Amino acid sequence: MADKMTDVSTYLLLVLRGLEFLVEEEIRSKLQVESLEICSVQENPQPPYMQVLQGQAAVGRIILQTKSSAAEVQELRSVQATLALLAKSDEIDTESDAGVKQIGKMVMAADWDAAVKLWKQHAIQPVEDSEIKFRGSCVRDGKHKYNSQTIAGEVGARVVEKFGWNVNLTEFDVEVVVVIFYKFMVAGIALADPRKVQFRNRLANETRSSLADSQYVSTLRPSTAYLMLQLAQHKYGDVVLDSMCGIGTLPICSADFTNDGVYALGGELDELPSGKAGQNVLTRPRPVDIARWDSTRLPLRSHSVDRVMIDMPFGVRCGNQRQNNKMYPKVFKELLRVLRPDGRAVLLVMSKKLFKGAVKDLPFRVVAEHMVSIGGLGGGIYVIEPSSEPTETKPNSTIGKGRGKRLTDSERMEIIARLEDPSSQLSKAECARQHGVTPAAISKLMKVSQSVKKRYSDAGSDSNGLRDKRQRGGFSKSVPFEDELFQWICSVRARKMPLLVSHVQQKAKLLATRHKMNEDFKASNGWYYRFCN
Structure with missing residues (x-):
């Protein structure tokens, strides 16, 4: 032993x-x-x-x-x-x-x-x-x-x-x-x-033996390229595109990490990085081609690319925020044109707001969103696929289940009090019209009125009025847990910090342990929409 x-x-x-x-x-x-x-x-x-x-x-x-x-x-x-x-x-x-x-x-x-x-x-x-x-x-x-x-x-x-x-x-x-x-x-x-190890560094840089010249203002780690390749879920023979390839890290790593199982295309507008990328490709025979092009006007046929992987400019070392605001929508529109209907794009970006704004009117579906730390900066890796509808569509005129107005707890308590008042002549239909909800929502509320009142009273003065603003309910036994989570969300938003689904999930898990919730507690995406919508 x-x-x-x-x-x-x-x-x-x-x-x-x-x-x-x-x-x-x-x-x-x-x-x-x-x-x-x-x-x-x-x-x-x-x-x-x-x-x-x-x-x-x-x-x-x-x-x-x-x-x-x-x-x-x-x-x-x-x-x-x-x-x-x-x-x-x-x-x-x-x-x-x-x-x-x-x-x-x-x-x-x-x-x-x-x-x-x-x-x-x-x-x-x-x-x-x-x-x-x-x-x-x-x-x-x-x-x-x-x-x-x-x-x-x-x-x-x-x-x-x-x-x-x-x-x-x-x-x-x-x-x-x-x-x-x-x-x-x-x-x-x-x-x-x-x-x-360079004198100023605390750790050795990753091995870039496949690159002849890796000296540039900003270069992607090969380990990050590998992880993006896994998110792309490539298949043998796929055409992989990086339309803003810098010195060629992503296209070269795509070929090397798949044992030349994909054909990789890379391009860059500036002469210096595109020249370095061309030199790096020649370190060994590999199915990679580098071009000098404008990523907003690609010389490629429509629907000719299987996978796209791009380390988008952060606007810190490369470019600036104003340039990115103009460039991102054009780049995404061109990616949509060259991607196959069953294709996939994996994009590393720094600004979630910029990314969401660039794709909101395009028929892309966000498959996954991963918040990551790149070079000491918070960023995101987004996995998107073409879809038949824009990423964010206008709401339908017909309100479906769960799509209507949400009442706050103070509004719920007011409705219950009015409808339970023996002297009141108010009907459920009229009450629904006054509060902008459906009669079915009022009927459902009255069926659980005792639970709502208990939940509201259990919150007590410790909630500091937060319970009045809550638009989602919950179980009475979960009131302390839910109110603490909601209070944390309010404090984060007050500091104007980004709040993502993963952040709320992690916070919910931590609080669930402290409040001795069920051992099988799961913080699904619903916790974000429960408290943040």
């Missing part, structure tokens, strides 16, 4: 936050998994609230235990960085300098023998223990009473004390990395080639 346990290696994998489930799928399909834990930081139900998609430390985190070899782990396409796990904590002191000592002690209390052994399995060049050079580094986001340099110095001093290794900030063999996001900390030994 002891021999078998020594074969198990423990990794800390840093991945694209928001698509951890796809990373898990790849890991389970390629490796012998002993255990896997997704430990990405979730939204805080209580102040201080965290921007979980903002910052360099806002990465997805997976702790993996596997018996697979180092070579097999290195073949994972969806992982941004691989480390040998040292320590993990969800309760780091952020209010005082004691947090520095706390982190140092936790890192030193780790199983260094196992971590160093795993590092040696991944090392490009073997190094004698007495000759090891190292540096400590820290990636940190959130409010702390200490800075990243202090953490790196503390960890470095303790490593010197424990092992006697020499410190070298530029030519090192071992890099001990601490990632701190608010009160959450993970630490490990980086397993990438240290020669690829």
